[in-house]
Each structure stands twice: as C-alpha cells, then as structure tokens.
Amino acid sequence: MSLLTVRHLHISCRNKPIVKNIDFTVRQGEWFTLIGESGSGKSITASTIGGLLPKEMSIAAGHVLFDNKDITHLSNKEFQKLRGKEISYVFQDYQSSLTPFMKIGKQMDEMIQAHCSLTKNERREIALQALEDVQLPTKRVYNSYPFQLSGGQLQRASIAMAIMLNPKLLIADEPTTALDSITAVHVLEVIANIKEKINCAILFITHDLRLARKYSNTIAVMKQGEIVEAGTKESVIYHPSHPYTKRLLGAVPTIKSSTSPAKLDLILQ
Numbered sequence: 016m017s018l019l020t021v022r023h024l025h026i027s028c029r030n031k032p033i034v035k036n037i038d039f040t041v042r043q044g045e046w047f048t049l050i051g052e053s054g055s056g057k058s059i060t061a062s063t064i065g066g067l068l069p070k071e072m073s074i075a076a077g078h079v080l081f082d083n084k085d086i087t088h089l090s091n092k093e094f095q096k097l098r099g100k101e102i103s104y105v106f107q108d109y110q111s112s113l114t115p116f117m118k119i120g121k122q123m124d125e126m127i128q129a130h131c132s133l134t135k136n137e138r139r140e141i142a143l144q145a146l147e148d149v150q151l152p153t154k155r156v157y158n159s160y161p162f163q164l165s166g167g168q169l170q171r172a173s174i175a176m177a178i179m180l181n182p183k184l185l186i187a188d189e190p191t192t193a194l195d196s197i198t199a200v201h202v203l204e205v206i207a208n209i210k211e212k213i214n215c216a217i218l219f220i221t222h223d224l225r226l227a228r229k230y231s232n233t234i235a236v237m238k239q240g241e242i243v244e245a246g247t248k249e250s251v252i253y254h255p256s257h258p259y260t261k262r263l264l265g266a267v268p269t270i271k272s273s274t275s276p277a278k279l280d281l282i283l284q
C-alpha cells in the first residue's frame with residue numbers, strides 16, 4: 016500500500032527549476048532511497064514533503080499525497096501537526112535538531128506535549144523507551160545537555176526524538192555523513208532496527224551506493240533535478256539502464272560494468 020506519492024513535482028527557486036517533474040511512491044514500511052550527485056535536488060525533495068522548503072523556493076506544479084491526503088499546500092500550522100508525529104526527520108546536521116542549552120529529556124518532553132495529551136509520567140516513559148530503542152543509556156542521556164554527548168550519541172538522541180511518536184514515515188537525510196565510519200554503521204543499524212520495530216517507511220537520502228544497496232527495497236537515482244532511473248534495489252544495482260547509474264556504480268572502487276552480481280555483493284557488503 017502506498018504511503019507517500021510524489022506526482023509530477025516541480026520546484027523552483029525564483030523561476031529557476033530545481034526539481035523537474037519527479038514521480039515516486041514510497042510504500043508503507045519500505046526503505047526507499049534517493050541517491051544522486053551533490054546538488055541534484057534530493058534534500059529539496061525531502062524538505063518539500065514535510066513543508067520545510069526554503070523561503071525562496073516554491074512548488075511550481077505537482078502534488079504530494081501522504082496517507083491518502085493531499086498535503087501539497089498545507090499551512091505551516093498543519094505541517095507542524097504532521098511533523099514529528101506522522102512524518103519525522105533525521106538530518107546530517109544533528110546539532111541543529113537539538114536546542115543546545117536544554118536537557119535532552121526536556122526537549123523530548125516538550126515535543127511529546129506538543130502532539131499528545133499525556134501525563135508527565137507517560138511522557139517520560141515514551142522518551143525513555145525511545146532512548147532505549149536507539150541503544151543509549153536512557154536516564155543519563157535523558158538528564159544530559161547536548162554538549163555532554165558525543166556526535167554518535169547526539170545523532171541517536173535525535174533519532175529517538177524523531178521516532179518516539181511512531182511516525183509512519185522517517186526521512187533520513189544523509190544521517191551519517193558527519194559521523195566516522197564505525198559510528199555511521201551503528202546509526203544505520205539503529206535506524207534499520209527501529210524500522211522493524213515500528214514498521215515505519217524510510218525515505219533515505221544518500222550519496223553512498225553501498226548504503227543504498229545494503230538497506231533499500233527501492234532506489235531512485237536523481238541527477239540535475241530529475242529522477243533518471245528508479246526500481247527495486249536489484250534492478251537498479253544489478254541491471255542499471257541509465258548511463259548515470261552506470262557511472263555511479265563504476266565510481267565504487269573496483270566495480271566494473273562486467274562485475275558479476277555475486278562479486279558485486281562481496282564488494283558492496
């Protein structure tokens with residue numbers, strides 16, 4: 016069943032086209048990856064879905080349907096109700112997801128309060144459970160300020176905030192780019208486990224074909240504001256049809272167009 020449908024979407028910035036007629040569907044519970052070169056429009060597409068387009072940009076045409084509702088032109092207030100509850104974000108820049116001089120627990124508590132009428136104890140239980148789900152020491156992190164945590168812990172705390180109200184869609188926009196490679200693997204495993212636990216869909220934005228191959232059900236390849244190829248992971252990675260996708264695959268060290276699927280699996284592990 017489709018959860019998110021983006022139809023004929025055009026986004027422009029002062030009349031300059033940024034995203035050009037893109038179409039894709041994310042099904043309930045699937046891991047959908049948007050991959051492509053820097054500046055191809057991945058983040059702008061992701062920000063449109065939750066009503067976070069930069070002021071200078073606008074939707075020139077097209078529609079975004081979420082959970083059978085047209086959300087293309089919701090007001091800021093309506094988007095605020097949706098964000099954090101139904102659609103959540105995790106960004107590369109996890110520092111800006113958290114207020115610097117407020118304890119993590121208080122930030123989580125305020126966010127739950129903004130969306131649900133629950134008692135203080137119930138809110139605390141939800142926050143502690145989410146911190147446990149992202150494998151953080153719950154009480155210590157709940158009572159910490161952001162500056163008392165490492166980068167990997169901060170990113171996991173921001174994931175906890177994003178998933179604590181069981182969103183249907185988690186948009187993870189290059190969530191590991193600012194982390195070292197071992198921490199990055201851990202953070203992605205945390206996201207994969209959460210997906211299984213709450214059965215949310217993931218819209219994952221990345222440059223990294225290895226990550227796309229490891230986690231995705233479906234991959235869409237973007238180039239200069241357009242989706243040039245989309246399909247199941249198997250079709251895009253093992254049988255790419257667009258020259259740009261072939262170049263992306265060729266850019267992964269030691270992969271040649273003649274590399275067999277079995278060898279590709281080994282290289283991309």
Ligand SMILES: Nc1ncnc2c1ncn2[C@@H]1O[C@H](COP(=O)(O)OP(=O)(O)OP(=O)(O)O)[C@@H](O)[C@H]1O
Pocket residue numbers: 028033051052053054055056057058059060069071222
């Ligand atoms: N606030 C903004 N104002 C004007 N142009 C912007 C703004 N943000 C992004 N752009 C432009 O929109 C285009 C798409 O940017 P976007 O951030 O979506 O690319 P991306 O594919 O996510 O790249 P990256 O992988 O580097 O994050 C780029 O040309 C970028 O320069």
